[in-house]
Amino acid sequence: MTHATRISADHHAVIVTSNAGFVTDWMLRYFGPWWHATSTTDADQAERTVRADIDPETAEMLTRSVLDAPHEKAEYARAPMVHTRTPEGAVRAAQPDQQLAYEARPDGTVRIVGADEVAVALAAARLARESVRGQLLTDGWVILHASAVTRGNGAVLLTLGNKGAGKTTVALTLARQGLGLLANDRVFVRAAVDGTVSVLPWPSAAAVGLGLLNALGLYDEVRARFMAGDRLHPTQDQRVTDALLAGKRTPQWENGRELKLQFFPDQLATMLQLTLTTRGPAERFLFPQITPNAEPELLDDKRMLREEDFFTAASEDRYPDVFGLLPDNGGAGLRTAFGMLTGLPRTAFRLSHDAAANTDFLKALTAEE
Incomplete structure (x- = not known):
């Protein structure tokens, strides 16, 4: 059959x-x-x-x-x-x-x-x-290294930053407050004829650290479901699985890299109770930084969108085009999308390791007018 x-x-x-x-x-x-x-x-x-x-x-x-x-x-x-x-x-x-x-x-x-x-x-x-x-x-879409959430009006907030800057923290914190989660690591973007930039999700397992899961108040529910037999994505490192089995809530590290829980996309809804959304127009860039003991605050940071924030065939590090499934141009829409995206408003800010303070700050920052 x-x-x-x-x-x-x-x-x-x-x-x-x-x-x-x-x-x-x-x-x-x-x-x-x-x-x-x-x-x-x-x-x-x-x-x-x-x-x-x-x-x-x-x-x-x-x-x-x-x-x-x-x-x-x-x-x-x-x-x-x-x-x-x-x-x-x-x-x-x-x-x-x-x-x-x-x-x-x-x-x-x-x-x-x-x-x-x-x-x-x-x-x-x-x-x-x-x-x-x-x-x-x-068809003109290109891939941007960003997390993304959608507001009630459907507009997309794109969070950019280097590794460890807080892209996942921002996305999950806002999604816990009722915004739609559109992506946790990568998105497709394309310039539209009306002058906007459309955003689509990149489906993938979602990586969430044990510390962040605990800080957001999600650890107990996830562990209970896991202990009841709801298995996570098999790419998860066994050491993270062992930590979850043992009830550990602190981050797990290897050579400076955090080992994280790996959720199937559908588990973001069933286990984390998040609302997943599928499309929207880009509205604003968020550029976070995380300083453990600092108060959340706005920053006068000049970080802008860069061409390095896009994935191309030349920069792809996980899935080289061995099978010839990608176009030779590597995404013809990159320059057009880049030009339109650089015109979007941007906000830079600092977050801390205080989940409650981060939540209050991000709620106020992204409140719809």
Whole structure:
């Protein structure tokens, strides 16, 4: 039996099919909250398809064909990958450590085979997102490294900053106060003919530190659900899982990098009780900084939008375009979107580690007139 899920964003789509309902159900919960994902019986509704099957024998055969041919090495989704191109123009790839093999054909279809249903589902979600991403980039959308929330009027507040500046803190604090959560790490943006800039979410697992979860008053509910069997995203580091099992509320670190809980997109609604939104026009930039023992306050900071805040094929660090799913221009709309976004109002401010003070400050800062 073949199962199928159709995933679409801004009139672009991909269909994921599988011999395992587990895989297509995964697509529903991963994409459904932010992109439109629905079960379908017609696998011909989209120009692009991802076929993701549990098939260990074919995975082994494809892996061997890659290893036996001249091949290149890459890191894809933080795991080693080998890949080669066939005389017919198809890209074959394998991640032997994960027992996964791939074949991307020139017509835009991708095949994934593997032995483990979770590994296959993870790979299918990544490649389905890359397929839609390629279509969006071709259509003038570009990717901005920002978190985003929507106000009651639908307008989008974009939060930018370097790693650790507080993008997630701002987004989750405001979402806890009733604003819609549109994205926690990346967004698609595109200049519209009316002079506005439209914003779409980038579906992904949401990373939230234990300390922030506790400060926002969400820790007890999440741990209770976890202990009752509601599992988080499998990319979560086992040390974070162990800390949650032990009831630890403090941040977990490794070499200066915080290890965080990883939530499925649908769990932001079911476990964190947040409202997820799917689109809106950009209204304002927020540029936070966090100083642990300081009072929240406005800053006279000159930080502006920079071209480095955008993701391009050249700067992508997690998902290099091994399968040729992205356009050669890397996002033709970057310069137009950049020009319009630089004209948006901006507000720079300092937050502290006092969640209540941060909440009061951000509520006043973003109150609608």
